[in-house]
Amino acid sequence: MKDAGYRIGIDVGGTNTDGVILDPLQRFVRKAKSPTTPDVATGIRVTLERLLDGWSGDRRAVRYCMLGTTHCINAILERRGLDRVAVLRLGTPSTDAVPPFSDWPASLRDVVKFRSFSVAGGHEFHGRVIRPLDVGRLHRIAASLAGRVRAIAVTSVFSPVNSEHERAAARVLRHDLGAGVSVSLSHEIATIGLLERENATILNAALRSVSERAILGFRRAARALGLRARLLLGQNDGTLMDAAAALRYPILTVSSGPTNSIRGASFLGGVADSIVVDVGGTSTDIGLLKGGFPLQSARPSLIGGVRTNFRIPDVLSLALGGGSRVRTDGGLTVGPDSVGYRLPQEARAAGGPTLTTTDVAVALGRCDFGDRRRLRDLPRPLARAVDRRVREMLEEGIETVRISSQELPVVLVGGGSVLVGAGRLASLPVVRPEHFDVANAIGVAIAEVGAEVDTIVSYEGAGRAATLDRLRAAAIARAVAAGARRAGTRVAQLEEIPLSYLPGNSVRVRVKACGALAA
Template identity: 30%
Template sequence: MMRLGIDVGGTNTDAVIVNADGKLLSWAKQLTSEDIVTAIYQAADTALMEANISPKKISGVFLGTTHVLNALYHPGQLAKTALIRIVKHPSAIVPGLYWPEHLKAYIKKVYQLRTNYSYTGKLKNEASLIDVQLKEMLAEIESEGIESICIVGAFSPLYESEELEIKRRIKNIYPDLPITMSHEIGSTGFLERENASLLNAVLSLVIREAMLSVTEVFKRLKLECPYWLTQNDGSLMEINEAMNFPILTIGSGVTNSLRGAAKLSQLDRCIVVDVGGSTIDIGRMMNGQPEATSGPSTILDIPVNVRMPKTESLAYGGGSLISNKRDVIKIEATIASDIEREGMAWGGKSWTLTDSFLKVFSESFKDEKIELVLLDKLSADDCYKVIHTVSKELKDRIARLQLRNEELPVVVVGGGSPMLVGNIFSKYDKVAHPAGYHICNALGACFAPLSAEIDKVFWLHHKTKEEIITQAKEMIIAELLSKGASENSIRISAVEEFPFDYLKGEVIRLRIKGLGEM
């Protein structure tokens, strides 16, 4: 199986082609374009030409992108969203709790419908859930310019029927309207589940527009094979699934880097440092898989109950600007995609983090366009201060991820990684800097597995816990087979149980995950 891996980063878009044995045949790198698809086309087209193969020989395309995450920082195509809460009593909690104002503005309407259930599962009455308020809401969707719907039931982890019924009624009238149901996004924890579901709904137009554009690009490249996106846990999801659950792709860039670094270094247990133009991300590979958060996580400091890669990040990278005001050195905003035009070493007027390293360690970064003489106006002492800050903060983050009983090796990758290797790590550190470090994200996408997961609350009225776990595992295996996993490669990678103290012996939450290779 010949694979084309593509990773769209904040600075560069990388493409690689590997053969059935995992051997790298070609690679290409382009500055990420504002519309992302131009860079995807250029990088993929160059990689195909370098490998000198027909597009028909590519049997799968594997795409990772930070496009969805970037949309939260720089809104442009976010959807005007209506929130429907299904609750026992109207909630006074304002939706969008802890959201930045620029995102909260996209929550346009809030409706609160009374649930027919109690937490024990008893129906209060047999009256239809679709009451006058829902009918009024349906009439307002068009007049209010609503572009996406988010449905959050207080008891939906136990009973999803009300969310499904409301979706059915809305789809009858607005079949093309994106609808997010919270029971498909998260499990227990109302506010975290609502936040995650609302973010997913707000992002629905961004991912759809991007995927439609990407599909056209692949047609232009004459690629007639299936293609997948990588998601937060480092596994693959189909395009239709990604369009329904854009929030699950937010962490794909980091997990691609983790998997690619482990592949290049041949280490299945390590700490990975990915040095990009905008950020430096640090994560951990455990037993060949990117480590994910076990409990609630955050996106832009918003609490959500979506599993994310367990990472530490520095909010700066090689393209970050440096300022010196009253002898106080600060690392500020990034010009990552414009560094070759604005960075001082390239003839520009902006002092960047990369310039600081080049001033002190002239051999740390290779580029034929660089002229070191242009850095004469920089103070070496000031540049040392920048490097000291980076070194201290990076090593602090690495220390947080080190295991108590095992010192994991560190693998340094990413386009800016040559700046760090040999400069802030001593020769006694367990540090690897593998060949191919600059394209490890795209390479990691090529080796992502298929996955299936169930995170659901089950009643134990008529079955034992063991029977329910067995049934859930069978569902996961069936889903992986339907996605194209080979039967011999399928394995259940995690089984987690979360009992309820207040309903002891009656109900249990299970989170079960399976992986499989194509």
């Protein structure tokens, strides 16, 4: 089902801020680009102006603006503009052996840590209370924080199984400190694994001002240009949340870039189940899509040197791109180093000293770049050998992300995709869609609203089928609560992981539901 109205997708990347307009049938209308600016908002404004300038359509018919942005991850990496966070851990008498901020890089801890507190509370894996929540202590902590901190992170033991104590603590803190203080709750952000979940929650809290600035900047720019669209942000998992939710959960946007890129590519290629190969200048990202969503990794990942466990797209990165150096001394090698953005000066075809993969593509007549005559002395057999090597590397990557022998199409995109000659890859058919230079912006523009349930259950008692039905219904209810239209909202992914050493066939179940935006 499609939504009435036009939509605008904006992707703030490291280099460019891209934008697209899609019509009510999600067909491509226009695209624009401008350089990303340090304040984010200016780049967004310029791209929006370029998109709308000279567009004959009705600006008031733009119903939604979708924003995908990497500025939150940059703020963490550069330790810039982060808020200080008070950290509450509800779990005493457990967990004190490893206090909050353990194993953080000192440079990040020093700018984020305000104080941490352990408070009696938390639950066991089966949901029983470890200790009743110490509400009196929460009031005293709130009094000590009043006027001194704007962001608080709350993590309770086994909150993904029972979130009661985190929610109760939030009520106390919001009551005592007022709406000016934001409270991040761990069960809304990440999953089992206390330290990693707490880390993600602290980072989320620290991003409060950073996300406010970007979202308010976007809003202001949109209004100034006469847009009345609803603002939505792309999440790591490829679904959307509204601006109000994005202000509360900025950490859930940090790796939306690769997700939007591969989702956009699969959409452009017209295939929901596919393998997307995005060949850039220095690297190639390869991801698998099922039902239009990338497979996700729940393995601990480092964000700015901090171990976290919220789910991020499982994308394989190869050191291969249009700027990869080709060496022939001591056997033929391609990469891993690349001339990157210096391709126009460094490459042989452009009169530079370095043989790159792009030069080989030029010599083989696959693309126009520089002057082909400069490559006359490049032996044909060598060019063919490089071509074979590039193909082997890509096929090896495709085989790695492929999970079955099923014949999936390969969607080949990115500025470096000209390197790859015609024909199948890893015996799979290849699709090369148009407009791939704005795949990210398209990826966020076509996104739906989604929500997840991730918990530990026992199949004893109600049984597997009934338990899974209950969780499916819960995930759909969450998606609807997050803004999805009830009709057509469906379960997109379901994953069961049996757990060892727990009684009663304990299983960790993750269900993801998504649906079109409600009107």
